[in-house]
Amino acid sequence: MSSVASLHNVIKRYVRGKQTIEVLHQLDLEVPSGQFLALMGPSGSGKTTLLNLIGGLDRPTAGEVIVAGERIDQLSSGQLAKWRARHVGFVFQFYNLMPMLSAERNIELPLLLTSLSSAQRKRNVAAALELVGLTTHAKHKPSELSGGQQQRVAIARALIADPTLLVCDEPTGDLDRASASDILGLIQTLNRQQGKAVIMVTHDQKAADYASRILHVDKGQLVEAADRSAATAA
Amino acid sequence: MSVLRQISAVVGMNLRNLPQRRGASLVIVIGIAGVVAVLLSVLAMAVGFSRTIAGAGSPDRALILSGGALQEAMSSVPSDAVPNITAAPGIARDSAGRPIVDAEVVAQVQVTHGDTGKPTNVALRGVGSEEFALRPEVHLVAGRLFRPGLHELIVGQSLKTRYGLDIGSHLSFQNGDWVVVGVFTSNGPDLLDSEILTDSQTLLSAYQRNWFQSVTVRLAGPGSFDQLKRALAADPTLHVDVYVESAFRAAQSRILNLILKWIGYFIGGMMAAGALFGALNSLYAAVSSRSLEIATLRAIGFGSGSVIVSVLAEALLLSIGGALIGALCAWIFFDGHVSSMMVSGLEPPIAFAMSVTPGLIVLGIVWACVIGLIGGLFPAIRAARLPVARALNAVV
Known part of the structure; x- marks a missing residue:
């Protein structure tokens, strides 16, 4: 099976004042296409840093990062922005919706970076709204939606441009248990039915249980928890 | 896109x-x-x-000052020079065939501001009978024109407004009592609107002067300015500088x-x-x-x-x-x-x-x-x- 993400000897250091902190130490990772990977670990372990590297939001200090078939650690800032638009859908803990835009306008945002016509964009937005069960809330602003509904809008926005990879940073961290389970079910369905690769950072073991693979990030190293593909596929 | x-x-x-x-x-x-x-x-x-x-200046008029004077206030054109200037070529003539020339004398008088009560210097310009032919933009809006030989004045519209110098007002200067008999305007605030006008000979007499500050002439047509300038420069009895009035005002x-x-x-x-x-x-x-x-x-x-x-x-x-x-x-x-x-x-x-x-x-x-x-x-x-x-x- 081909890899959606391959990291080799990745080192990430941050300089804070006179101090240099190495967050990731010569890390290697292979994420096969279509996998739902959960990254767990305590605060400061480097899991979000790792997610940012895979999502093209940050660059490694050393090592190779190949995602969606492209060596992204060598791309310029502008190239990286275009690459992200093509290949990555982001879901954030606090949804990060544009407060002044309606649900459908928020979802449409990534399509503004494509050459699709207005009519095509409208059709795609309607389909994405239907997929996340929010057809009747298309005109609602984020402030008029519950947390769970806002995260559904964020998921629709992440999916609308048909990315290769869905990157989720604590997607249920701000939701109650019922909404969280709802959202995780939706992400799992997308992974299974559309074969969309998902990489999710979470603190929550119950959330991680929805993934087909769990990795623990500990002191800048990866520790395989278990291959759950057989179990979750059942 | x-x-x-x-x-x-x-x-x-x-x-x-x-x-x-x-x-x-x-x-x-x-x-x-x-x-x-x-x-x-x-x-x-x-x-x-x-x-x-x-x-305040017109390209159709020429201003003549004494040689070397940069401003009207610094100029003195002797009375006996005026006939020679009047006789020069390039000057327009009125319907009676008289050259449109006005020798002017300027003095300063004090008026009291209507609101503040503070005295202010105002220009008093003595003009001749050709003034209104020379400056058709100037016209009376109230009262009548001053009469030669009498201590009568007409005031610019803006002076009337600012200093309350209305018809019947009296001003004292040069041991004389002068009365305002008219108000004039020159179509909007301009230089003349800030002045008081009277008869030039009466003013010369009051100030016991025999010289004018300036002579202004209406030019006969295009090319007349050069003709006039050449003629005045060629006259050995005259020592004057000639300017197109509008250019002189713009330079000022x-x-x-x-x-x-x-x-x-x-x-x-x-x-x-x-x-x-x-x-x-x-x-x-x-x-x-x-x-x-x-x-x-x-x-x-x-x-x-x-x-x-x-x-x-x-x-x-x-x-x-x-x-x-x-x-x-x-x-x-x-x-x-x-x-x-x-x-x-x-x-x-x-x-x-x-x-x-x-x-x-x-x-x-x-x-x-x-x-x-x-x-x-x-x-x-x-x-x-x-x-x-x-x-x-x-x-x-």
Whole structure:
């Protein structure tokens, strides 16, 4: 099976004042296409840093990062922005919706970076709204939606441009248990039915249980928890 | 195409966000409105003054001063020189065939300001019978013309307004009592509107002078000026300089006009620096408050160019808004407002109407846009360079 993400000897250091902190130490990772990977670990372990590297939001200090078939650690800032638009859908803990835009306008945002016509964009937005069960809330602003509904809008926005990879940073961290389970079910369905690769950072073991693979990030190293593909596929 | 869509989407979002940043936005708008209002009001003085001085001169008239005199006040043309000047070629003639020439004498008299009670020097100009043929723009609006040999005066419209010199008012000078018998205007505030006119011979007699300050002639046609100048230069009994009246007035106003412009640009520049810092602060704050929004857009794939354009568009929009408010204030409060100014060599204070012209409004908008662009540029660069990962994680 081909890899959606391959990291080799990745080192990430941050300089804070006179101090240099190495967050990731010569890390290697292979994420096969279509996998739902959960990254767990305590605060400061480097899991979000790792997610940012895979999502093209940050660059490694050393090592190779190949995602969606492209060596992204060598791309310029502008190239990286275009690459992200093509290949990555982001879901954030606090949804990060544009407060002044309606649900459908928020979802449409990534399509503004494509050459699709207005009519095509409208059709795609309607389909994405239907997929996340929010057809009747298309005109609602984020402030008029519950947390769970806002995260559904964020998921629709992440999916609308048909990315290769869905990157989720604590997607249920701000939701109650019922909404969280709802959202995780939706992400799992997308992974299974559309074969969309998902990489999710979470603190929550119950959330991680929805993934087909769990990795623990500990002191800048990866520790395989278990291959759950057989179990979750059942 | 997608670049334009990106830009319009980000700009649209930014502008829709403005009401949430009303206070900071108002700082920019009010600051720039102040800059533009002050700049335009000072420059409106310069424009009005320049027009007034220029309006007092005509390209159809020539002004003759004694040789070397740079101003009318410094000139003395002897009485016996006037017939030679009158006989020179190039001078237009009236219906009776008389040359249209007026030898004028200027003195200063004190009048008391109607409101403040303070005495002010005002020009008293003695003119001859050809004055109204020479300056057809001058006409009586009330009362009658002064009569030769009597201590009678007519006053300019702006003097009547400012000093309450109405018909029947009395002025005392040169051991005589003079009475105002008429009010004249020259179609709007200009140099003459700030003066008092009387009969030149009566004035010469009162001041016991036998020389005039200047001689003004109406030119017969194109090319007449050179003809007149050559003839006067060739006359060995005359030592005079000849000017086209409009060019002479324009030259007189040039230095003051320049000073007024410098004052305008200096004060405007100082205020612009203040407004610039206000805009910088407000836009830095705006970028800071929108950092999550900007980082999210960048994460989705929006380019830094669209972010820069959005911040600059906000700065420009607010600046143009400020400029229009400032220009409107300047126009409402100052356009057409009659002011007066003391000018060396052109005493008394010259009344003129301030003029906020379309050109000045465009200048104000250009200033505002420059302030907006400089004020927006650095925050825009900061927004574009915002480290996406750090901005996103700062909230988590």
